[in-house]
Amino acid sequence: MLKRILLMEVALVAIAAAADLPIREVTLYKHGVGFFGRAGELKAGETARLDFKAADMNDVLKSLTIVDRSGGVIAGVRYDASEPLEKRLQEFPFDVEKEASLPALLDHMKGARLELRLGSDTIAGTIVSARRQAAAGPTPERESVVLLTDTGEIRVFDLGAASSVKLTDPKLQGLMRDFLSVLSGSRSKDRRSVYIDAATTGTRQLAASYMTPSAVWKSSYRLIFAPQGQPTLEGWAIVDNTSGDDWSNVKLSVVSGRPISFITQLYEPRYVNRPFAELAENRAVAPVVFQGAMEARAAASPAPPPPVAQARAAGGAGGRGGVAVRGGLDKSESFQSNEIESSSIGGTADGRDLGELFEYSFATPVSVKQGESAMLPFLQQKINTRKLLIYMESFGLHPMNSAEISNSTGKTLDGGPITVYDANAYAGEALVETLKAGDKRLISYAVDLGTRITEAFGSKAAVTREFHARRGILTTKLAAEETRTYTVRNIDKKAKTLILEHPLRPGYTLLTQKPSEKTPANYRFELQLAAGATQEFAVNEERVFDQTYAVSSLTPDILVDFVANKALSDVGRRQLQAIADKKRQVAENDRALAGAEKQINDISNDEDRVRRNISSLNNVAGQQQQVQNYARQLDAAEQQMAALRDRQALLQKTKASLQVELDRLIESLTF
Numbered sequence: 001m002l003k004r005i006l007l008m009e010v011a012l013v014a015i016a017a018a019a020d021l022p023i024r025e026v027t028l029y030k031h032g033v034g035f036f037g038r039a040g041e042l043k044a045g046e047t048a049r050l051d052f053k054a055a056d057m058n059d060v061l062k063s064l065t066i067v068d069r070s071g072g073v074i075a076g077v078r079y080d081a082s083e084p085l086e087k088r089l090q091e092f093p094f095d096v097e098k099e100a101s102l103p104a105l106l107d108h109m110k111g112a113r114l115e116l117r118l119g120s121d122t123i124a125g126t127i128v129s130a131r132r133q134a135a136a137g138p139t140p141e142r143e144s145v146v147l148l149t150d151t152g153e154i155r156v157f158d159l160g161a162a163s164s165v166k167l168t169d170p171k172l173q174g175l176m177r178d179f180l181s182v183l184s185g186s187r188s189k190d191r192r193s194v195y196i197d198a199a200t201t202g203t204r205q206l207a208a209s210y211m212t213p214s215a216v217w218k219s220s221y222r223l224i225f226a227p228q229g230q231p232t233l234e235g236w237a238i239v240d241n242t243s244g245d246d247w248s249n250v251k252l253s254v255v256s257g258r259p260i261s262f263i264t265q266l267y268e269p270r271y272v273n274r275p276f277a278e279l280a281e282n283r284a285v286a287p288v289v290f291q292g293a294m295e296a297r298a299a300a301s302p303a304p305p306p307p308v309a310q311a312r313a314a315g316g317a318g319g320r321g322g323v324a325v326r327g328g329l330d331k332s333e334s335f336q337s338n339e340i341e342s343s344s345i346g347g348t349a350d351g352r353d354l355g356e357l358f359e360y361s362f363a364t365p366v367s368v369k370q371g372e373s374a375m376l377p378f379l380q381q382k383i384n385t386r387k388l389l390i391y392m393e394s395f396g397l398h399p400m401n402s403a404e405i406s407n408s409t410g411k412t413l414d415g416g417p418i419t420v421y422d423a424n425a426y427a428g429e430a431l432v433e434t435l436k437a438g439d440k441r442l443i444s445y446a447v448d449l450g451t452r453i454t455e456a457f458g459s460k461a462a463v464t465r466e467f468h469a470r471r472g473i474l475t476t477k478l479a480a481e482e483t484r485t486y487t488v489r490n491i492d493k494k495a496k497t498l499i500l501e502h503p504l505r506p507g508y509t510l511l512t513q514k515p516s517e518k519t520p521a522n523y524r525f526e527l528q529l530a531a532g533a534t535q536e537f538a539v540n541e542e543r544v545f546d547q548t549y550a551v552s553s554l555t556p557d558i559l560v561d562f563v564a565n566k567a568l569s570d571v572g573r574r575q576l577q578a579i580a581d582k583k584r585q586v587a588e589n590d591r592a593l594a595g596a597e598k599q600i601n602d603i604s605n606d607e608d609r610v611r612r613n614i615s616s617l618n619n620v621a622g623q624q625q626q627v628q629n630y631a632r633q634l635d636a637a638e639q640q641m642a643a644l645r646d647r648q649a650l651l652q653k654t655k656a657s658l659q660v661e662l663d664r665l666i667e668s669l670t671f
Contacts, residue, residue, distance in 0.1 A: 019040070019042055019043075019046045019047070019048055019049065020040070020048075020049060020050075020051075021038035021040040021048050021050060021206060021207075021208055022038060022039075022040055022248070023036055023037070023038055023243075023245055023247055023248075023250055024037050024038060024039045024250060024251065025037030025209075025250060025251040025252075025253075026243075026247060026250050026251070026252050026253070026366075027252075027253040027254070027255060027359070028214055028215075028216070028217040028239055028252075028253070028254050028255070029214075029216070029217075029254075029255050029257075029258075029261075030216055030217070030255070030256065030257065030258050030414070031216070031258045031259060031260075031261050032213055032214070032216060032261065033059065033211045033212065033213055033214055033261050034211065034212060034213075034214030034243070035209065035210075035211055036209065036210055036211075036212060036243065037207065037208075037209045037251075038050065038207065038208045038209070039069075039205070039206065039207040039208075040205075040206060041203060041204070041205055041206075042198070042203065042204050042205075042206050043203055044201050044202050044203060045201075047195050047196065047197055048195070048196040048206050048208070049193050049194070049195055049196075050193065050194045050196070050208060051191050051192070051193050051194075051244070051245075052191070052192050052193075052194065052212065052244075053191065053192070053212075053244060054191070054192050054267075055213070056212040056213055057079070057192050057266075057267035058263055058264060058265060058266050058267050059210070059211050059212050059213060059263070060194065060210050060211075060212060061079075061266040061267060062211070062264060062266060063209075063210045063211040064077070064194070064208065064209075064210040065208070065209050065210070066196055066206070066207070066208045067206070067207045067208075068198055068204055068205070068206055069204075069205040069206070069207060070202075070203070070204035070205050070206075072198050072204050073198070074196060074197070074198060075197040075198055076197050077194060077195070077196055077197070078194070078195040078197065079192060079193065079194040079195065080192045080193050080194075081269070101132050101143065102130075102143060102159060102165070103130035103131050103132045103143045103144065103145065103159065104130070104132070105130075106127055106130035106145050106165075107127075107129055107130040107131070109127055109167070109172070110127050110128065110129060111126060111127065112126070112127050112167060112169060112172055113125075113126060113127075113167070113168040113169055114126070114127050114145070114147060114165065114166070114167060114168070115164075115165075115166040115168055116145075116147075116157055116159075116162045116164075116165060117162060117163045117164040117166075118157070118161055118162055118163070119163075123147065123149065123157060124149070124150060124168070125147030125148050125149040125150060125155075126147060126148045127145065127146075127147060128146040128147060128148055128154060129145075129146045130143075130144065130145040130146065130159075131144060142158065142160065143158070143159040143160055144156050144157060144158055144159060145157055145159055191244075196208065211261075212243070214242060214243065215239075215240035215242045217237055217238060217239050217240075217254045218237070218238040218416060219235060219236065219237055219238070219254075219256075219378075219413075219414040219415070219416035220235075220236050220238065220416050220417050220418075220419070221233060221234060221235050221236070221379075221413075221416060221417070221418040221419070221432070222234040222236075222343070222418070222419050222420075222421065223383075223385070223403070223405075223418050223419070223420045223421070223443075224342055224421045225385075225387075225420070225421065225422040225423070225427075227423075229382070230382040230383060230384060230385060231382070231383065231385050232342055232380065232381070232382060232383070233379065233380070233381065233382075233383040233385075233405075233409070233413075234342065234343055234345075234377065234379065234380045235348075235377065235378050235379030235380070235413065235414075236375050236376065236377055236378070237254045237349075237360065237375070237376045237377075237378045238373065238374075238375050239252070239254065239368065239373060239374050239375075239376065241368040241369065241370055241371065241372055241373065241374075242370075242371075243370065244370060245370055246367075246368075246369045246370050247366060247367060247369075248367050249365035249366070249367055250365060250366055250367070251361070251362075251365060251366075252361075252362045252365075252366040252376070253349075253359050253360060253361040253362065254349075254359070254360050254378065254414075255354065255357050255358065255359045255360075256357065256358045256360075256412050256413075256414035256415075256434055257354075257356055257357035257358060257412075257434075259357065343377065343380070345377040345380060348377055348378055348379050348380050348381075349361055349362045349363070349376070349377075349378035349379070350362075350363060351378075351379075351410075351411040351412070353412075358411065358412030358414075358436075360378040360379075360411075362376055362378070379409065379411065379413075381409055382408075383405060383407070383408055383409060384405075384406040384408040385403050385404065385405050385406070386403065386404050386497070387401075387402070387403055387497075388402055388403070388404060388496070388497040388498065388499055389401065389402060389448050389451060389496055389497065389498045389499065389529075390402040390442060390444050390498075390499045390501065391453050391486075391498060391499070391500055391501065392500075392501035392503075392522065393503065397452050397453065397454070398447050398448055398449055398451060398452060398453070399447075399448050399451050399453060399498060400444035400445070400446065400447060400448060401427070401428065401444065401445060401446040401447070401448045402442055402443060402444040402445065402499070403420070403430075403442070403443055403445070404440060404441075404442050405432070405435070405440060405441050405442075405443060406439075406440040407435045407436065407437050407438060407440065407441075408438075409437065410437050411437055412434065412435065412436050412437060413432070413434065413435040414434055415431075415432055415433045415434040415435075416431070416432065417429060417430070417431055418430045418431070418432055418443060418445070420445045420446075427445060427446060428445030428446035429445055430443035430444060430445040431443070442499065450490070450491045450492035451488065451489065451490055451492070451496065451498070451529070452488075452489045452491070453487065453488050453489075454486070454487045455484060455485070455486055455487075456484070456485045456487070457482070457484055458482070458483045458485070459480065459481065459482045459483070460480065460481045460482075461480075462478040462479065462480040462545075463478065463479050463480075464476050464477070464565055465477045465478065465479050465544070465567055466567060467562070467565070467568045467569070467572050467671070468671070469551070469572060469575070469576075469669045469670060469671050470669070470670050471667060471669065471670070472550060472551050472552060472666045472667060472669060473548055473550060473551070474548065474549045474550075474551050474554070474562070474669075475546055475547070475548050475549075476546065476547050476548075476549075476562075477544060477545075477546055478544070478545055478546070478547060479542050479543070479544045480542070480543045480545070481511065481540060481541070481542050481543075482508070482540075482541050482542075482543065483538055483539070483540050483541075484502070484538070484539045484541075485536055485537070485538045485539075486500060486536065486537045486538075486539070487534065487535075487536050488527065488529060488534065488535055488536075488537065489533075490529040490530065490531065490532060490533055490534070491532065492531065492532070493531045493532050494531050495528065495529060495530055495531050496528075496529040497526065497527070497528060497529070498526070498527040498528075498529050499516075499524050499525070499526055499527075500524070500525040500526075500527060500537065501519075501522040501523070501524055502515075502522060502523040502524075502525060502539050503521065503522055503523075504518070504519070504520075504521055504522055504523055505541070505543075507543050507544070507545065508541040508542065508543050509541065509542055509544075510523065510539070510540070510541055511540040511541060511542050512538075512539075512540045513525060513537075513538075513539050513540070523539075525537065525539070551579060551666050551669060552666055555583070556580045556581075556583045556584050556587065559576050559577075559579060559580040559583065560580055562576055563576050563577050563580065569671055571671045572671035575665070575668075575669050575670075575671060576669075578665055579662065579665050579666060579669065582658065582661055582662045582665055583662065585658055586655070586658045586659065586662055589651060589654050589655050589658055590655065593648065593651040593652065593655060596644055596647050596648045596651060597648065599644050600641060600644045600645065600648065603637050603640055603641050603644070604641070606637060607634060607637050607638075607641075610630050610633055610634055610637070611634070613630055614627055614630045614631070614634075617630070
């Protein structure tokens with residue numbers, strides 16, 4: 001019984017000095033973190049304690065801010081280390097095993113000062129040992145401690161008879177408190193505590209704020225078309241309390257936008273390997289070998305300037321980690337609809353710009369228990385909207401029932417799903433991206449079976465628009481025209497407005513039609529469809545592209561075709577004509593050279609035949625006359641062969657000269 005009193009007393013002293021700060025304010029973002037503000041009153045001697053999930057400690061250490069609204073200062077912030085329990089307990093000079101008895105605890109503290117209150121007497125001494133004697137038969141179990149008293153006596157005292165046991169060393173008392181605090185914190189492996197110490201005494205008002213990972217808030221809308229006038233847009237925020245604490249009457253805000261956020265490992269201890277170093281005078285002196293110089297010494301470079309601290313994110317007083325600054329709010333007018341399709345809500349959230357972000361702040365305090373979720377209205381008002389149809393080629397035969405929403409609310413509309421109601425009935429669903437005030441967006445929510453659209457394609461031959469040449473390379477710029485014709489048939493007996501989304505293709509430009517809008521991927525054309533009518537809408541586009549040619553590889557006929565083109569400049573026409581003429585001369589010379597070579601080959605073949613005949617007749621009597629005739633033929637052939645070879649040499653020389661002139665013309669080709 002006494003051991004329980006001792007352990008509980010020490011544990012309560014360690015824990016009672018820590019007080020929780022309740023959550024007063026919550027702001028949820030779209031990028032996976034939430035802002036939490038806590039505030040409360042601390043009495044004299046209390047230390048504020050904040051409990052977090054172990055995985056959230058990195059964000060807490062990165063964003064925690066503390067304000068003593070009583071005018072005091074913060075002495076420091078302590079938090080549970082991330083080291084394993086066994087390693088943390090090794091730092092203490094004693095060990096309290098699981099289910100250990102009081103004698104076992106005191107036996108670990110041999111040499112410590114101890115006070116025992118036995119009745120009206122107080123015994124003080126130094127612990128020699130302590131033991132627990134098991135029960136034997138009718139004898140009850142005994143717990144005793146052996147003390148070296150101040151009189152020098154070694155005495156045994158019955159712990160069961162003591163009304164109190166006290167360790168008199170303040171340092172040992174503190175170690176015991178810390179030891180029990182570590183054991184108490186280890187019961188929840190997923191929870192870590194942060195302790196805030198103040199340098200002042202007395203009652204004080206303390207506020208703490210921080211960012212931790214949180215579930216992303218979601219938005220959903222209802223677009224309700226009325227029989228007349230503008231439709232009503234309702235916006236609902238869906239929030240999830242995964243913080244680990246109940247939200248009781250907190251000031252809740254949700255922010256549209258995505259500021260940058262990341263995780264930095266601040267909670268886990270970091271260790272570095274330090275180099276081994278010693279004074280030079282402790283080392284033996286070794287010989288130094290100096291190298292010879294190769295160049296004269298260059299001027300010493302100036303020392304680099306010290307690194308500049310990174311600028312803080314801009315923000316005024318009360319800023320939340322550079323993300324948002326809370327100030328006065330302008331309450332928007334709420335819209336109370338008389339239509340049964342509109343929700344009956346007491347009020348909506350106040351909205352305001354936070355730089356590139358937008359905040360909805362709920363005027364009424366919100367309560368959401370841990371592990372629960374809530375759906376809260378943040379918008380209900382009229383919005384400028386017009387019904388129309390949208391068509392793009394991926395839709396197939398029918399366009400989509402759609403609406404063009406112009407954000408006339410004066411607030412940013414966070415992206416989310418929209419459920420559309422028309423004529424007091426469900427009409428379909430759509431998705432919308434985040435929409436800034438004054439911007440507009442198209443949404444589609446159903447297929448319009450009363451309108452059919454078909455497409456037809458046509459094209460024309462490419463036309464050369466420009467010629468350019470430089471150093472033997474001829475570049476032509478051609479333009480090819482393509483036409484896509486949309487045939488739209490409105491079966492319904494009512495007029496409609498149609499938005500045609502025509503794909504924006506790289507390299508193509510519009511020739512005739514002018515779009516009403518242009519997106520990064522499409523042109524938008526707006527058509528007015530008459531009731532029960534069919535109409536065509538043609539989109540003419542032109543594609544301009546280049547073709548390059550090596551002039552040296554073009555034939556004179558191709559060059560003549562280029563020369564005849566009206567798009568060619570006079571300078572270019574003269575230069576190409578000169579090249580074409582020179583190519584013809586080269587071609588004629590090549591034909592003459594080929595003819596001479598053919599004649600030479602033919603004569604050479606005839607000479608071979610005649611020589612074979614002479615050789616065969618020399619062995620036949622009475623053929624001397626025929627042999628002489630063949631000899632005269634050989635002589636004439638040789639004379640003709642000599643003349644042809646002279647012509648061939650002249651043609652070869654002419655070819656080389658013409659080729660030089662042609663190469664010069666091609667190399668100097670520029671226009």
